[in-house]
Amino acid sequence: NAGVTQTPKFQVLKTGQSMTLQCAQDMNHEYMSWYRQDPGMGLRLIHYSVGAGITDQGEVPNGYNVSRSTTEDFPLRLLSAAPSQTSVYFCASRRTGGVNEQFFGPGTRLTVL
C-alpha cells in the first residue's frame, strides 16, 4: 500500500492564482481530511469528508473548496490564492468504525507571493 499520497510536494503561486492540491489513499478509508500547519499554531482542520459525496467544513474553511467523488481521492482547491494561505498542507485518512488514528500524507508546502 502507498498509504496517503499528496501532490505536489512544493508549489509557489502568485496572489489570485488557483490550484488544486491532490490527495489519494489506497486503504479504503472512508474518512479523509485536510489540515494546514502554520508555525506556532499546530494543525488546523480545513475540510473533511466522511465518505464519497459527503464533505463538511472544519475550523478554517474560508478560501478552500473540496469534493469527494470517490473513496480514494479528496482534492483541495484554492480558488484565488492569498498570501495568508502560505502554509504546509496535510491530507489524512482513517478507517471508520470507531475513533482510529489518522494516517497523514507527506504534506504540500505552498507559498503564495
Next chain:
Amino acid sequence: AQKVTQAQTEISVVEKEDVTLDCVYETRDTTYYLFWYKQPPSGELVFLIRRNSFDEQNEISGRYSWNFQKSTSSFNFTITASQVVDSAVYFCALSEARGLTGGGNKLTFGTGTQLKVEL
C-alpha cells in the same frame, strides 16, 4: 469546544536524559480519545499512541511512556534515555467520539513541543 494545550514550546536536553512533554486538554464529552504524533525534521506526521477516556492505564512502549490522568485532564509523554533521533516536534491531539453523523470525530491538535536532543 475542545482544546489541547502544550505549554512547552521548546525543550532541549542532552542525550540520555529523560524528558516529559506535557499535554492538557479540555472537553465537555465523557467519551473522547487522545493521541500523540511525532513530526521529525523530514516533516511527516507519525502516529505514536491512541488512548480512550475509559482507559487510564499508563502505557509503556520501549523508551516511550504515557501518563493519562483524567483528574487533571492531562496526557503526558515521557521519553526515557533520550536519543538524538528523538529530536522532533511532538503533537498531542484530542478527538471527541461523536460518530460520523456528529462531525466525524474531528481531531484537535495542540501547538506542538519542539524537542531537541543534543550530544
